[in-house]
Structures are given as structure tokens and as C-alpha cells.
Amino acid sequence: MKATKYIEANTVNLSEVATKTANYFMMQGYTASSEQTPTGQIVYITKGGFFKTVSGLRTSLNIELSYHPNGVFVTAGVGLFKQQFIATVLTLFVAWPFIIPQIWGIIKQAGLDDEAIEVVEQFVNACPQAA
Numbered sequence: 001m002k003a004t005k006y007i008e009a010n011t012v013n014l015s016e017v018a019t020k021t022a023n024y025f026m027m028q029g030y031t032a033s034s035e036q037t038p039t040g041q042i043v044y045i046t047k048g049g050f051f052k053t054v055s056g057l058r059t060s061l062n063i064e065l066s067y068h069p070n071g072v073f074v075t076a077g078v079g080l081f082k083q084q085f086i087a088t089v090l091t092l093f094v095a096w097p098f099i100i101p102q103i104w105g106i107i108k109q110a111g112l113d114d115e116a117i118e119v120v121e122q123f124v125n126a127c128p129q130a131a
Contacts, residue, residue, distance in 0.1 A: 002077030003113040007124045012072055014041045014065045017123045024119050040066035047117070063116045075118045076113040083102060 017020040018034035018041035025045045034043040046060040064075040 004075045005117045008071045012127045016041050020123045076116040
């Protein structure tokens with residue numbers, strides 16, 4: 001249950017793109033943070049009641065940015081908000097078949113995954129490209 005897109009770009013500072021993406025969603029009232037991963041960057045987006053609506057858990061929309069030859073691969077999908085990882089994992093271990101599809105449905109209905117990918121694409125395209 002993920003939305004994905006490959007964006008062509010010669011060179012991109014993924015840290016800058018992740019920071020700008022997090023800031024974009026914070027301006028809209030979401031809680032957002034980003035961090036480096038072995039393959040690029042990840043941005044966590046959550047909003048109080050939005051992701052707790054179905055599950056009662058602190059889940060998030062995770063936007064993963066990774067370097068690929070001549071571009072960036074973007075994946076947006078439901079994930080765990082890193083601050084409550086252990087509690088969420090224990091609960092999801094039992095209830096994941098019911099919770100994840102419902103949260104993904106809420107995200108798809110709100111169009112948040114598509115918006116996240118569009119925002120990342122705008123920031124990638126705005127980065128200076130190497131010749």
C-alpha cells in the first residue's frame with residue numbers, strides 16, 4: 001500500500017528536499033520530521049487525530065527518498081511514527097490486518113500520498129542540476 005514515483009534528476013541534495021518537504025507540511029499544520037537513511041532520506045508526517053482516527057496509534061505517512069541512477073525514487077506510504085515505535089509495533093502485531101488498510105484508505109481519500117509525491121517532485125526539480 002504505497003504510492004511511488006521515479007523523478008529524473010542528475011544530482012539532487014536529498015537532505016535539502018526532505019527538509020523543504022517537512023517544512024511544507026508543517027506549514028499546513030502537520031507534525032513533520034526528516035532523517036537520513038542508508039539509501040537517502042525519510043520524512044515522517046503525522047497529524048493528531050488524522051492518523052489516530054482508525055487505529056488509536058501514532059502512525060504516519062512516511063515519504064522515502066532514495067538515490068537511483070539519474071534520478072530519485074519517491075515512496076509514500078503508511079508507516080510508524082518513530083517516537084512510538086515499540087508500542088505501535090506491539091499493537092500492530094495483533095491488529096495490522098484491520099488497521100493498515102483503513103489508515104491507507106484515509107490517506108488515499110485525503111490525497112495526502114499524491115500531494116506528498118507532487119511536493120517532493122517540485123523540490124527535486126527546483127534543485128540546481130549538475131551539467
